Amino acid sequence: MVTVDYSLYLVTDSSLVPHDLTFLGQIEKALEGGVTLVQLREKDLDTGPFIELAYKVKALTRQFNVPLIINDRIDVALAIDADGVHIGQDDMPLTQARQLFGNDKIIGVSCNTIEEAQIAVHQGADYLGIGAVWNTATKKLTKKTLGIQGVQDILAAIPPIPNVVIGGIKLDNGKELLENTTGVSGLSIVSGIMAAPDAKKACKELLSMIRNYVVNPMTVQNEIVEYAIKAIEHIKTKSPLVHHMTNNVVINDNANATLAVGASPIMSTNDEEVNDIAKINGSMVLNMGTLSPKMAETMSMAMKSNHDLGHPIVFDPVGAAATEYRRVHTKKFLESGTVTVLKGNTGEILYIAERGGKSRGVDSVGGNGGEENAALAVKETAQKYNCIVAMTGEIDYVSDGHRVFAIENGDNLLACITGSGCMVSSIVGCFTAVNRDNYLYATIAAILLVTIASEKATKRSDVQGPGTFRSALIDELYNVSNKPSILEEYAKIREVKL
Ligand SMILES: Cc1ncc(COP(=O)(O)OP(=O)(O)O)c(N)n1
Numbered sequence: 001m002v003t004v005d006y007s008l009y010l011v012t013d014s015s016l017v018p019h020d021l022t023f024l025g026q027i028e029k030a031l032e033g034g035v036t037l038v039q040l041r042e043k044d045l046d047t048g049p050f051i052e053l054a055y056k057v058k059a060l061t062r063q064f065n066v067p068l069i070i071n072d073r074i075d076v077a078l079a080i081d082a083d084g085v086h087i088g089q090d091d092m093p094l095t096q097a098r099q100l101f102g103n104d105k106i107i108g109v110s111c112n113t114i115e116e117a118q119i120a121v122h123q124g125a126d127y128l129g130i131g132a133v134w135n136t137a138t139k140k141l142t143k144k145t146l147g148i149q150g151v152q153d154i155l156a157a158i159p160p161i162p163n164v165v166i167g168g169i170k171l172d173n174g175k176e177l178l179e180n181t182t183g184v185s186g187l188s189i190v191s192g193i194m195a196a197p198d199a200k201k202a203c204k205e206l207l208s209m210i211r212n213y214v215v216n217p218m219t220v221q222n223e224i225v226e227y228a229i230k231a232i233e234h235i236k237t238k239s240p241l242v243h244h245m246t247n248n249v250v251i252n253d254n255a256n257a258t259l260a261v262g263a264s265p266i267m268s269t270n271d272e273e274v275n276d277i278a279k280i281n282g283s284m285v286l287n288m289g290t291l292s293p294k295m296a297e298t299m300s301m302a303m304k305s306n307h308d309l310g311h312p313i314v315f316d317p318v319g320a321a322a323t324e325y326r327r328v329h330t331k332k333f334l335e336s337g338t339v340t341v342l343k344g345n346t347g348e349i350l351y352i353a354e355r356g357g358k359s360r361g362v363d364s365v366g367g368n369g370g371e372e373n374a375a376l377a378v379k380e381t382a383q384k385y386n387c388i389v390a391m392t393g394e395i396d397y398v399s400d401g402h403r404v405f406a407i408e409n410g411d412n413l414l415a416c417i418t419g420s421g422c423m424v425s426s427i428v429g430c431f432t433a434v435n436r437d438n439y440l441y442a443t444i445a446a447i448l449l450v451t452i453a454s455e456k457a458t459k460r461s462d463v464q465g466p467g468t469f470r471s472a473l474i475d476e477l478y479n480v481s482n483k484p485s486i487l488e489e490y491a492k493i494r495e496v497k498l
């Protein structure tokens with residue numbers, strides 16, 4: 001799904017356009033003024049003319065790279081391959097709309113109460129349209145208006161999710177609303193734009209006000225992708241030595257992945273040389289997948305020497321909750337205060353965060369308990385152990401204890417091969433070794449590289465299943481590292497607001 005900027009969401013109404021202007025002309029002016037999302041809402045058009053009009057609006061929104069949402073009509077949205085559909089409480093149920101429309105399309109749902117919002121979130125809405133905030137002449141309202149407090153009450157009762165507010169919103173009260181709420185992703189406006197004598201000017205004014213409160217998610221994403229591209233170049237030019245003490249199931253793959261991105265692996269577990277290696281390595285990756293008492297002792301030595309030399313230490317607590325032995329060592333390593341990046345799967349990190357992690361052996365089972373639970377798990381654990389925490393899963397979450405980012409890249413085949421999570425830790429080791437100015441972004445960059453490589457690997461005609469995928473993944477780590485601008489096209493990163 002495309003990354004959506006919900007900041008200024010135009011909902012159209014052809015009946016409001018001033019007589020000397022045209023409907024399409026008004027939408028074009030609004031796009032020029034900076035609207036970030038457009039919804040075609042025509043209540044009285046028959047299907048044929050609706051589709052015809054929708055094609056014309058789509059041609060316009062495409063020129064501005066702005067997604068197009070269709071109001072109520074899934075059939076029209078499907079017919080023109082729109083980016084999304086907006087449904088009300090009396091329209092097709094969200095679960096059915098999702099079945100018809102698929103996971104890659106945007107589905108927004110109107111909500112006027114906490115309960116409606118909770119259900120929409122639970123059923124997987126991509127965004128909420130919360131309203132009506134104030135009275136409006138544009139639509140006959142049948143439910144109470146929310147006011148600013150009503151909006152805040154709804155947002156406080158649901159996990160973080162993109163949302164827009166709608167109903168009677170103009171420049172001044174929009175400003176008041178954004179000033180007095182937290183977590184609003186944008187303003188949705190009909191008459192304030194469609195009836196404006198100068199829609200471009202109206203949108204410019206609205207957007208420049210909104211930008212004081214709402215960050216364009218693309219700005220954040222672009223900043224991180226830009227960092228990632230430079231970070232890959234640093235790895236290639238500096239070729240850091242990455243010392244792994246990893247598990248014997250993945251050792252060969254981790255070494256090859258390290259080489260593929262331009263770093264140099266050393267896979268020693270010999271206690272007699274860890275201190276010497278620390279003098280020449282760029283970072284240390286510790287993976288406790290096949291931990292033994294001897295290896296645990298050597299890992300502790302390596303942690304101390306690398307920490308004393310200021311090298312980043314990536315710790316992968318494989319199977320953290322599986323046995324008493326692993327639980328004790330996970331705690332011991334984390335409490336040593338030397339870990340720079342803690343990278344685990346969902347079960348491992350949720351266990352460490354005491355937020356319900358479940359594992360079977362070294363595999364994570366069950367979900368992440370929802371985005372709020374996942375985001376709090378990484379954030380709180382990062383604060384507790386003063387490190388970066390990355391939790392891989394269907395969506396990957398990364399935090400430095402202040403900010404939380406979600407990365408929505410990756411292919412399902414990653415879960416079908418052993419050690420894909422360990423490979424992420426290796427690559428985090430490569431990134432942090434030579435990108436020490438920002439361990440948060442370096443960790444996100446590493447995850448981005450592996451997950452995007454996985455997406456590219458799956459698409460290859462020579463990939464027939466997990467076996468061929470495993471080799472193709474190493475190939476694509478190499479290919480993407482050699483052409484890192486590919487990240488710009490694929491990256492799906494967003495900041496999670498708690
Ligand atoms: C962004 C946004 N929010 C709410 C609505 C209202 O949708 P709905 O409840 O389906 O009512 P109608 O638009 O059909 O009158 C919306 N369209 N967009």
Ligand SMILES: Cc1nc(C(=O)O)sc1CCOP(=O)(O)O
Nearest residue numbers: 131132136138167168189190191
């Ligand atoms: C289309 C719509 N839906 C609403 C809701 O409460 O769900 S209020 C509304 C109309 C908003 O128009 P204006 O920006 O001109 O006030």
